[in-house]
Amino acid sequence: MKVLTACANGSGTSLMLMRTAKKTLEKMGFNITQCDHTSVSEAKGTARNYDVVFTSLPFVKMFKDVTDRGGEVIGIKNVMSQQEVEEKVKASDLEKKFLNK
Amino acid sequence: MLRYFLENGLINITDKHPQNWEEAIRISGEIMKKNNLVTDEYIDQVIADVKKYGPYIVIVPGVAMPHSSAENSGVLGTGIGFTIMPNTVSFEEGNPEKDARLFFMLAAKDHDTHVKNISKLADMLMEDGMVEDLKKVKNMDDYHEVMAKHNM
Numbered sequence: 183m184k185v186l187t188a189c190a191n192g193s194g195t196s197l198m199l200m201r202t203a204k205k206t207l208e209k210m211g212f213n214i215t216q217c218d219h220t221s222v223s224e225a226k227g228t229a230r231n232y233d234v235v236f237t238s239l240p241f242v243k244m245f246k247d248v249t250d251r252g253g254e255v256i257g258i259k260n261v262m263s264q265q266e267v268e269e270k271v272k273a274s275d276l277e278k279k280f281l282n283k
Numbered sequence: 284m285l286r287y288f289l290e291n292g293l294i295n296i297t298d299k300h301p302q303n304w305e306e307a308i309r310i311s312g313e314i315m316k317k318n319n320l321v322t323d324e325y326i327d328q329v330i331a332d333v334k335k336y337g338p339y340i341v342i343v344p345g346v347a348m349p350h351s352s353a354e355n356s357g358v359l360g361t362g363i364g365f366t367i368m369p370n371t372v373s374f375e376e377g378n379p380e381k382d383a384r385l386f387f388m389l390a391a392k393d394h395d396t397h398v399k400n401i402s403k404l405a406d407m408l409m410e411d412g413m414v415e416d417l418k419k420v421k422n423m424d425d426y427h428e429v430m431a432k433h434n435m
Binding site for chain 1: 335339342343348350351352353391397398402405408409
């Protein structure tokens with residue numbers, strides 16, 4: 183599974199979030215083949231190359247184009263919370279799509 | 284990571300009371316300027332980013348990570364400066380989840396070093412009781428005590 187994390191400028195929060203997301207997803211059994219972090223403006227263009235985009239909650243609305251095309255965008259309030267990432271991944275289609283659950 | 288701040292002169296337990304988040308970000312930039320990591324141009328951009336995007340730099344309640352684009356010309360080096368404020372700073376009125384007391388300002392000239400720094404910072408903040416213990420730090424003696432307690 184290819185994972186992208188995004189925040190305003192792609193160098194702080196998205197990096198923190200990438201770490202949390204990667205740890206959580208691996209613990210849940212996902213096979214991460216690629217994991218990148220970037221800015222929201224860049225991510226809107228590159229999101230189609232990824233299976234899921236994690237971003238800070240206030241930025242979710244900026245990914246409307248991506249979600250309209252059926253892309254998976256997950257907003258996270260606390261970028262260090264593995265528990266929140268796990269809950270939101272469970273509420274998404276990711277387990278069905280990638281773990282055949 | 285607590286040792287990193289100490290050994291690199293990147294810890295500032297300040298007695299300046301910021302009146303608002305903007306002032307707090309400026310204070311958190313002082314230790315960065317002292318170490319030639321950033322200029323005022325970068326700090327101005329950090330403040331402009333928060334005005335534009337909201338207080339997303341408060342990564343967990345109590346902890347702010349002020350930063351802006353690594354490409355900003357006010358970024359001179361790579362490092363994290365840690366400032367402990369004497370009072371809690373509100374980033375969003377009526378929302379205590381966006382209050383902060385511990386400020387970690389980032390500068391990321393060198394990407395690889397920055398990635399390592401962030402990992403270490405995340406590990407540190409995830410230690411049980413760490414954020415609560417650091418919020419109580421009022422002087423360097425307290426800081427050394429937290430270092431000893433968490434062996435960091």
